[in-house]
Each structure stands twice: as structure tokens, then as C-alpha cells.
Amino acid sequence: MSLGLEDPYARTDTVVTEQRPPGSRTAQWRRYLGVPALLALVCVGVVVFVAFADLDDVERxxxxxxxxxxxxxxxxxxxxLSTLLVIVLAVPLGILVSRPWARRLTPVVVGLGNIAQSxxxxxxxxxxxxxxxxxxxxxxxxxxxxxxxxILRNTIVGLQQIDPFVVESARGMGMSxxxxxxxxxxxxxxxxxxxGVRTAAVIGVGTATIGALTNAGGLGSVVYGGIVQSRTPVIVVASILTAxxxxxxxxVLGVAENVLRPRGL
Amino acid sequence: MPAMIELEQLTKHYPGRSAPAVDSLDLTIAEGEIVILVGPSGCGKTTTLKMINRIIEPSSGIIRLQGEDVTRANPDHLRRRIGYVIQQVGLFPHQTIGRNITTVPRLLGWSQQRIDDRLDELMHLVGMDPGTYRDRYPKELSGGQRQRVGVARALAADPPVMLMDEPFGALDPISRERLQNEFLRLQEEIRKTIVFVTHDIDEAITMGDRIAILREGSTVAQYDTPETVLAAPADDFVREFIGSGAALKRLGLARVRDVELGQWPTSPIGSGREAALRALASSEHGSVLLLDDRRRPLRWVRADELEQPGSLERLGVEVRGTVEPTTTLAHALDAMVGSRVGAVVVVDGSGALLGTVDMRVIMAAVDTMRTDAHEQDREEVPSR
Structure with missing residues (x-):
């Protein structure tokens, strides 16, 4: 999952571009809109619960x-914001350490990233x-x-997995x-x-709840409010919204992967 | 022919290895020729090729292109003057065939109109319909089609030199032979200077105007035409590398028009039995070739068959599998072995008899080739 190589979106996209069966556009839209519709339904359920359930004053x-x-x-x-910042920082760094003259730095940089994440x-x-x-x-x-x-690791892997002969032929034709x-x-x-961006962002949504401990706000504060006051419905509602x-x-990032993937791959 | 590429004392040392991969190589490649670098794996032939466009930078030595020292020139600009085809093709998977082929013209900043015209021309040149294939992606093509695109892409800006690293090595035998022949026909038109690497001596013999047989360290064991290499191998290494069947391989290079044809007793079918018997009696052959009124061979008839009753049109066997002057001796030999009389009939474009090829003709041809090669060898010492 972290490398995205076994990604379900990749598979369906390949089938669509290769065979292009009639009506595949509708099928694609149905797939693009199905999940949001389901999530909207869950949100409506939450709203109805908050509006009509029998809640006490603390819960209200x-x-x-x-x-x-x-x-x-x-x-x-x-x-x-954090994901954007990471893209701005980690993608260039990943490119940098993938250049031939910096190959020796790659393990060092990936090691530092590993430490940060562990x-x-x-x-x-x-x-x-x-x-x-x-x-x-x-x-x-x-x-x-x-x-x-x-994101760093996927940038490095993404560049390393390119067929070296594609790069060689490009260089051989005189591309700088x-x-x-x-x-x-x-x-x-x-x-x-x-x-990698998708993985990072999804992990970020979960990790951001802990930000409540340092007064960062977000859905985590609601969860902690529920924990402190021992109000299960509050914890459940905030957890559902986080999920x-x-x-x-x-x-959304899965759709972006599909749309931004170059044709021909 | 003026020299197109000159390599002087070209050397490549890889760090951590004592022996150089290419050791002080001197090689001159004449304009318009296909020169094949051939040798066992690890002999440094690919390293040599890749030093010409400096994909691999030489450790020392000089590379000259059209007389100009390009050893220190800007490698990107140098490479735009040299077509480059590799076995793995290396098409850009995210770009259409049209965009792949026009890479170098776009780098050189050609006008869109000129690029479009050139693209059509190139696709026709390699036998691919522009309308069908221009907007496809590489993954939608077969291996043979991809290599055609690879060749078209290398030719795009009409470079004087092409470097080809086992370009047909990854194809199945049928596609390989077809692409080899197509490429030779193409070369008749485009007359590029081509350096071509292969490990396959048969491919070297088929494709090369000149073959450089390399041993370890890219040392030249012999640099000569395929005919001479086959007929007069410079040493045991070359002999061993050519392997068995050198004589047969040589027959694949010579054509029927190059040898003195045998003459078989003939008789016009209209002149009847007596004339045929007379023709047979005046020769040492055991059968006579019956011709029609335009000297086209019809039937082989043996003496004992002429004794039998019946019309001449039904005696003996029909003449089949004739060859033309442009046929290779190898094919003529094949047809000969398959025929009843141990000879194959050579006809001209209109089907009229020119002569026959039998075992004596083949042996005489092999003899001549051997003598020629030795004489040429003596004249050309040192042989580069």
C-alpha cells in the first residue's frame, strides 16, 4: 500500500484505457461518485442523529x-496544509537524491525518513x-x-522504477x-x-486527531471532549466524521491519480 | 570512401577492474558502410559502441566524427547528429508513436510543418501507416513494430551516423529476418554510416559491409568484408568464432550471377526424339533438358526414358524450382540437392535458360572465393 503499486485504482484505470468498452465513461463516473454518495449518506445520518437524538446538556x-x-x-x-508542505519539500528532495551524482545519499535520506516515521x-x-x-x-x-x-520514498521509488533503457534512449538522442x-x-x-501523497494524506487524517492534545483543534478535540466527559455518543460521532x-x-486522491496518470501507461 | 568515424587509441577503464573493457582501440569506419562489431559477450563491443556517442565516456583516446574531434564536444549536441537504436528500443511509454519519432526534430527546433511532413515520410519509410499508428502508444504495438518505430526515431533528423546495439536481438527469428531484410533495403536508399553490434556471426555476415571481430578488451582480431573473414580467417580465434559451416555461410553471400554456370545438353521439344538422343550422345550427362520454342526449360529426360514409347511431353520429369541470377548460391545449392538430377536450372527474367548449377559449379565457386580472399589478404597487409 505504501508504494501504491498494488493500488486498486491503478488496475481499473489500465482496463479502461486499454479496452475502452462503450459506456466506460459512465461506468467511470459511477465509480467516481459512488463513494462520495455513500459518505454523504453517512453524514446525513450523523446530522439526523445530532438533531433528533435524546442528548443530555453536556452532549448538546x-x-x-x-x-x-x-x-x-x-x-x-x-x-x-501539512500534505502540501510535504509535497513541496519531499518531492524535490526525492528527485535530488535520485540524481546519479547523489545516489550515495539515498540510503541516508530514506533512513532519516524512516526514523521520523517510526x-x-x-x-x-x-x-x-x-x-x-x-x-x-x-x-x-x-x-x-x-x-x-x-512521499519521499515514493518519489525515489517512482524515479527508480523507470525502465533505464527509456532514459538511456532519451539521453542517446541528445536530450539534456x-x-x-x-x-x-x-x-x-x-x-x-x-x-505516496495519498498514503500520507490518509495517515495524516488519523494522526491529526492527536493534535487535539496540543490544542491544535480539529475533530480530535471533539473526541477528547467526549472522553474527558465520558460521553460515548460524542466520541462515536466525532470518530465517524474522522473516518x-x-x-x-x-x-479524492484516488480519482486524482487516475486523472493525472499519463496516457499510455 | 572518406572516413566518417575514426577511433584512436580509445580506452575505457572501469573503476575497480584491472583489465580495461576497451584497450587502445583503433578503428576507422568509412562513410556509407555498415560496420558490424561482433564478438563473444564481455569483449567490450557494446562499450565501444556507446563511447562513440559518449553514453559511456572514454577514459582516454580520441573520437573523430567527419574529421572533427568530438571527444570533448557537448555530448547532447553530438548525440543529435547520431541516430541511436538499442535492443530494448526504449520508447517513451507515455508519448504517442508520432511524438516518440519526432523527438530529435523537436529538440532541434524544427517548424511544426516540417516535423509533420518528416513524420509521415519516416513512418512510410519503415512501413507503418501514419494514419493508423501515429496516435497510438508504444504498449499497443508488437515487438517488431516497436523496433521499426525505434529505427524511425533514430533516423528522424537524418543523422549521417547510426549506432545500433543488437537492434533485432530481442525479436523472434521470423520478425528478425524480416526486419534485417527491410533494413538492408532501407539502407540502399538512405546510405547511412552504421555501426552495428551483435554477438551473432550470422547476423554480422548478413548485415555487414565490413565486420570487426573483437576479442577481449575490444581488440580487433580481424576487420574485413564478410567474404574475406569467412574465406580467410585471420587466426584460430576468428576461425572458432565463425564456427562450423563457414563454407555454407560463404555460399549465402555469393550469387548465381557471380559464378560460371554449367551447360547441360538441351534439345527443343519440337525437334523430336532423335535430336534429343543426339544431344545426349554428345555429352557426358545422363539426361537431356527439353526446351520450348522460347528456350524455356520444360522437362528432364534420361536416356532410358527416351527409349520408351509415348509423346516427349510426358517423358521424364517436369523442371521445377528454377533460380535466377540474383539468387544466392546457398539457395541454389538447396534447390540442387532437392532436384532429381543433382542440378538446378538458372533462367533469366523471361524464363529462358541461362545454364545450370550443379556440384561442380558450387565447388569451383568455393575454390575461387578462397583464392580471391587469400590474394586480397596478401595485398592488403596490414589489413586495415
Missing amino acids: RLLTFDGLRTATLVHLELVG VPSLGVIVLFAILFAPGFGGAVVALVVYAFLP SNRVLREIELPLAVPVILA VLALLVDH
């Missing part, structure tokens, strides 16, 4: 529509809250560290190494890099 205070909406948005911001996420978040300020900023930095490895990177290597690595968010992020 913790579960307001405004509060849930803000928590969800902050959660998305945490994940979105530290428990709770530890990373608290550590960065102490190092930086507690709150949103610290949590973003922690999430960046945590999501760094999947920069041009080969831009026109050949990066487009061919896009599917694997995007798979919906994770599935939605996974789905």
Missing part, C-alpha cells in the same frame, strides 16, 4: 453543528508542540515530519538531463508519487 454542548463544522474544517486544514505519532506531536508553540502551527510541523517518508527529468522521468513517476474524512481524502 459538545455536539453543535457549528462546532462540528469548524472542527472538520480545521482538521482538513491541518491535513491539507517515532510514535503522539511523541512527534508533543515533541513539536514543545519545540515550537503548541497549537495549529506545531501540529502542522509534526504532521509534515510524519508524512515526509511516504534536465529535459529527461522534466519530459520523461517525472511524468513516468507521477502515478507512484501520487500514491468519513479519511475515506473521502483517500477517494
